Amino acid sequence: MSHNMENMQQVFQEADCLFDEAQVDQAIERLAQEITAQLKDSNPLVYCVMTGGVVFAGKLLPKLRFPLEVSYIHATRYNNQTSGGGLKWKVEPAETLEGRTILILDDILDEGTTLHAICDYCEGKQPEKVYTAVLVDKQHERKVYPGQKCNFTGLEVADRYIFGYGMDYKGYWRNAPGIYAVKGL
Numbered sequence: 001m002s003h004n005m006e007n008m009q010q011v012f013q014e015a016d017c018l019f020d021e022a023q024v025d026q027a028i029e030r031l032a033q034e035i036t037a038q039l040k041d042s043n044p045l046v047y048c049v050m051t052g053g054v055v056f057a058g059k060l061l062p063k064l065r066f067p068l069e070v071s072y073i074h075a076t077r078y079n080n081q082t083s084g085g086g087l088k089w090k091v092e093p094a095e096t097l098e099g100r101t102i103l104i105l106d107d108i109l110d111e112g113t114t115l116h117a118i119c120d121y122c123e124g125k126q127p128e129k130v131y132t133a134v135l136v137d138k139q140h141e142r143k144v145y146p147g148q149k150c151n152f153t154g155l156e157v158a159d160r161y162i163f164g165y166g167m168d169y170k171g172y173w174r175n176a177p178g179i180y181a182v183k184g185l
């Protein structure tokens with residue numbers, strides 16, 4: 001096994017499990033109910049923010065039992081690092097947003113820069129309304145503005161670097177079956 005693979009095994013073994021698979025799935029079930037109650041009659045256009053949003057979106061979408069359309073956007077600012085830089089669009093929305101109800105799905109609200117910029121972009125296209133849903137909201141005082149929240153939040157996590165359920169550690173462990181915090185971070 002290469003040194004990097006051994007290191008990644010060690011990162012997983014030493015990590016703290018903050019929420020196991022059952023706990024995360026229960027949070028996603030609750031989110032599905034909240035989103036359904038709010039959006040079931042609005043014919044929403046649902047965007048998965050790649051790459052981190054992919055597991056959350058994949059688990060959530062089959063629980064939304066009403067007509068909706070799904071697409072994806074790709075905006076990143078961490079680039080496999082553990083601290084963020086400026087937001088880069090890799091794929092902008094391809095659909096017409098005017099008059100639509102938009103739901104953005106992402107894995108994490110950390111400093112909030114990513115979702116703030118995505119919402120700004122969408123708001124500029126005259127949608128009916130933009131909603132955001134995240135699997136986890138990291139608890140600290142460094143949000144883009146105090147009190148920044150998503151419309152729908154699955155779980156609150158401590159101010160640590162986390163991975164699993166779509167979230168990576170240096171490009172790895174998006175597949176981890178729970179939400180984990182890296183030892184020492």
Ligand SMILES: O=P(O)(O)OC[C@H]1O[C@H](OP(=O)(O)OP(=O)(O)O)[C@H](O)[C@@H]1O
Pocket residue numbers: 049050051052053075076077078079080084106107108109110111112113114115167168
């Ligand atoms: O609230 P913020 O501090 O802006 O951080 C949150 C963003 O960071 C991660 O994306 P990243 O840029 O790492 O890309 P990824 O989805 O490919 O992991 C995550 O998926 C969120 O989109």
Ligand SMILES: Nc1nc2[nH]cnc2c(=O)[nH]1
Pocket residue numbers: 078108110111160161162163167168169
């Ligand atoms: N994987 C991962 N991505 C992030 N993007 C912003 N914060 C985090 C984090 O804690 N973990």
